[in-house]
Amino acid sequence: MKRIKNGFNELKNKLTKYFTKVKRDHLVREYFKENMLFITFVITCVLNSTILRFFCMHTIENYLSVKAILADLTVVIIAGSFGYLFKPKNRFTYFMILEIFFTAICMINSVYYTFYTSFASVSMLVLTQYIGDVGDAVVENVLQLKDLIYIIGPLLLLFVYLKTKKKSNNKKIELKSIRKKKTLKTLSFGGCLLLLFLVTMTSLDVSRFVKQWNKEYIVMRFGIYVYQANDLVTSLQPKINAMFGFDQAKKEFTEYFDNKDNTKVTNEYTDIFKGKNVLVIHGESMMTNAMKLSFNGQEVTPNLNKLASEGMFFSNFYSQVSVGTSSDTELTFNTSLMPTKSGTAFVSYSDRYYIGIPKLLKEQDYYTYSMHANNADFWNRRAMHNSLGYDRFIAKAEYEVKKENIIGLGLSDKEFFAQSIPKMQDIAKEHSKWYALSIMLSNHTPFSDVTKYGEFPVDMKETITKEDGTTEEVTYPYMEGTKLGNYFKSLHYADSALGEYMDELDKAGLLENTVVIIYGDHDARLPRKDYNRLYNYDKENDKTLDSEDPNYHEYDSYQYEIGRRVPLIIWTKNSKGNSKLNREITDVMGMYDCQPTLGNMFGFSNQYALGNDIFNIKDKNIVAFPNGNWVTNKVYYNSQKQAYLSLNEEPITEEEITNNTEYTNKLLDVSNNIIVFNLLKPEEEIEE
Ligand code: GP9
Numbered sequence: 005m006k007r008i009k010n011g012f013n014e015l016k017n018k019l020t021k022y023f024t025k026v027k028r029d030h031l032v033r034e035y036f037k038e039n040m041l042f043i044t045f046v047i048t049c050v051l052n053s054t055i056l057r058f059f060c061m062h063t064i065e066n067y068l069s070v071k072a073i074l075a076d077l078t079v080v081i082i083a084g085s086f087g088y089l090f091k092p093k094n095r096f097t098y099f100m101i102l103e104i105f106f107t108a109i110c111m112i113n114s115v116y117y118t119f120y121t122s123f124a125s126v127s128m129l130v131l132t133q134y135i136g137d138v139g140d141a142v143v144e145n146v147l148q149l150k151d152l153i154y155i156i157g158p159l160l161l162l163f164v165y166l167k168t169k170k171k172s173n174n175k176k177i178e179l180k181s182i183r184k185k186k187t188l189k190t191l192s193f194g195g196c197l198l199l200l201f202l203v204t205m206t207s208l209d210v211s212r213f214v215k216q217w218n219k220e221y222i223v224m225r226f227g228i229y230v231y232q233a234n235d236l237v238t239s240l241q242p243k244i245n246a247m248f249g250f251d252q253a254k255k256e257f258t259e260y261f262d263n264k265d266n267t268k269v270t271n272e273y274t275d276i277f278k279g280k281n282v283l284v285i286h287g288e289s290m291m292t293n294a295m296k297l298s299f300n301g302q303e304v305t306p307n308l309n310k311l312a313s314e315g316m317f318f319s320n321f322y323s324q325v326s327v328g329t330s331s332d333t334e335l336t337f338n339t340s341l342m343p344t345k346s347g348t349a350f351v352s353y354s355d356r357y358y359i360g361i362p363k364l365l366k367e368q369d370y371y372t373y374s375m376h377a378n379n380a381d382f383w384n385r386r387a388m389h390n391s392l393g394y395d396r397f398i399a400k401a402e403y404e405v406k407k408e409n410i411i412g413l414g415l416s417d418k419e420f421f422a423q424s425i426p427k428m429q430d431i432a433k434e435h436s437k438w439y440a441l442s443i444m445l446s447n448h449t450p451f452s453d454v455t456k457y458g459e460f461p462v463d464m465k466e467t468i469t470k471e472d473g474t475t476e477e478v479t480y481p482y483m484e485g486t487k488l489g490n491y492f493k494s495l496h497y498a499d500s501a502l503g504e505y506m507d508e509l510d511k512a513g514l515l516e517n518t519v520v521i522i523y524g525d526h527d528a529r530l531p532r533k534d535y536n537r538l539y540n541y542d543k544e545n546d547k548t549l550d551s552e553d554p555n556y557h558e559y560d561s562y563q564y565e566i567g568r569r570v571p572l573i574i575w576t577k578n579s580k581g582n583s584k585l586n587r588e589i590t591d592v593m594g595m596y597d598c599q600p601t602l603g604n605m606f607g608f609s610n611q612y613a614l615g616n617d618i619f620n621i622k623d624k625n626i627v628a629f630p631n632g633n634w635v636t637n638k639v640y641y642n643s644q645k646q647a648y649l650s651l652n653e654e655p656i657t658e659e660e661i662t663n664n665t666e667y668t669n670k671l672l673d674v675s676n677n678i679i680v681f682n683l684l685k686p687e688e689e690i691e692e
């Protein structure tokens with residue numbers, strides 16, 4: 005009896021399963037039949053975006069990136085869901101308009117990528133001078149057959165429409181309530197995909213999305229549609245910011261500079277380099293602390309150290325970057341302005357008027373140019389270098405980038421320098437005075453290309469004498485395998501590239517009448533725990549000493565902040581031994597003090613500089629940071645913690661803290677307003 009019952013139950017289960025499946029299959033078939041237009045629209049739009057990645061990014065993990073496909077699906081489904089609000093006979097028009105819009109995004113980016121090896125930006129539309137220059141070239145040389153493939157999307161949609169129309173599917177009358185229900189169902193599905201996408205986002209995804217400078221990364225992770233929407237917001241934001249508060253900003257700006265004494269004061273460095281050529285070397289992630297370190301008797305940065313010991317070395321120098329990192333440093337170095345409070349000056353405000361060093365030197369008949377082996381659109385340099393006053397920007401397209409010469413983000417520094425020399429020689433032949441910028445790239449986080457940096461062990465080797473008098477070499481791992489250790493290897497490589505560059509420049513005669521300025525662009529953003537290991541290594545246990553240990557050297561958050569110092573060196577071939585040009589300057593100095601300090605040396609000035617000539621302000625200097633922190637010779641102040649660290653024996657008063665904090669906040673406001681409201685634009689250039 006029991007067996008019969010069991011058998012009956014089994015049969016019942018099987019039948020239920022079978023009929024559910026039939027029903028489900030039937031439902032799926034029905035869904036497909038009823039929603040052919042929507043499905044075609046979704047598939048073709050996602051396919052187009054994937055094809056675009058395929059053409060631009062080549063590697064399978066890029067074009068078949070699950071995250072990008074998920075993002076594309078989410079966008080397309082959400083946008084398409086509103087099609088159900090329309091009556092079936094009008095639905096095609098809605099899907100077609102969207103289809104054409106999405107296809108246009110893919111096509112424009114496809115063409116743009118072929119020409120610029122980067123994705124298109126709405127903000128570039130304002131830079132009409134480029135369009136004029138490249139317009140014909142785009143049509144003649146760049147528009148290729150592959151860019152037309154995307155049209156298959158709208159064609160397919162049209163085909164499906166015509167086919168389904170015959171079956172009178174589109175003539176069906178649908179009640180408003182049904183249309184609403186369909187919209188909501190599709191929208192909810194899109195919402196679920198969105199949720200799935202959001203929970204799989206990493207912090208790196210978020211940060212790159214906000215910064216918007218690594219366009220390849222955004223397209224790879226977020227798909228082209230999200231990229232373009234994000235780009236639109238980023239491009240419009242400055243316009244919106246500049247709509248309100250102009251009068252107040254202008255008033256504060258005028259008051260600020262009326263009170264700031266920027267009149268020219270001469271000192272022993274006035275005009276000392278007037279008329280000399282300038283080579284600025286932007287040292288990616290170079291940090292002052294690393295210059296003091298050696299491993300097994302080998303210095304991390306022997307070449308940088310040599311230059312520092314022969315020229316002027318500013319050992320208490322800070323970069324003042326915000327989210328714009330490299331680009332913020334370029335801005336601050338060249339203009340003596342601080343990074344903007346939101347977005348970055350390079351990406352969001354490249355159309356503003358800037359008083360940059362290249363622009364000022366052009367008034368003295370210098371030819372000004374910059375060199376960087378990365379894409380010209382990284383950090384929007386193509387546009388911004390023009391705004392800063394560079395006559396020419398020599399970027400990746402003008403370098404030969406062979407696969408075997410790639411380190412980290414792109415062409416290795418050694419190759420970059422080697423290929424730069426002939427270009428510099430050509431320019432030097434044509435122009436009697438030049439200002440050049442070399443932006444290094446290899447020593448860039450995450451410093452993981454260790455096999456390409458060359459031999460530089462960051463372990464600890466010791467020779468031990470045994471009881472029987474024989475010796476043995478013991479090796480402790482020390483910094484091997486840590487991010488900080490890898491940074492030292494990477495920096496050692498960059499330093500050796502710098503050494504080779506200096507030798508080759510000399511051989512090419514390019515150092516004869518030239519002032520070389522080297523700065524570290526910002527700190528390397530390394531984990532504090534690695535510094536703890538560096539300063540507290542317990543070799544017996546291959547561990548970091550316990551904080552209770554008497555030999556423990558505290559590396560707290562303040563040490564970390566102060567440890568962010570970067571080098572600044574001003575060097576000439578004849579500096580060595582000259583007391584004025586061969587010395588260490590220990591007064592605290594910020595990137596924004598470069599323009600006024602160099603201005604005094606080269607004979608140019610900017611009355612709207614926010615920093616000071618270090619040789620005038622000396623020990624009274626205050627270095628403001630974009631987050632409101634500040635540092636003087638005496639004290640480092642953390643505005644978030646509202647706490648400070650005393651840097652010498654001198655007493656610190658409450659008043660001093662309040663005054664310096666106010667000074668910093670005011671300076672940050674004025675700087676931000678200058679950029680957002682374009683306050684430096686000369687009256688005669690403002691259109692009525
Ligand atoms: C990009 C390079 C690095 O071209 O300058 O920028 P960063 O990540 O240091 O700001």
Ligand code: MN
Nearest residue numbers: 288289330525
């Ligand atoms: Mn950088």
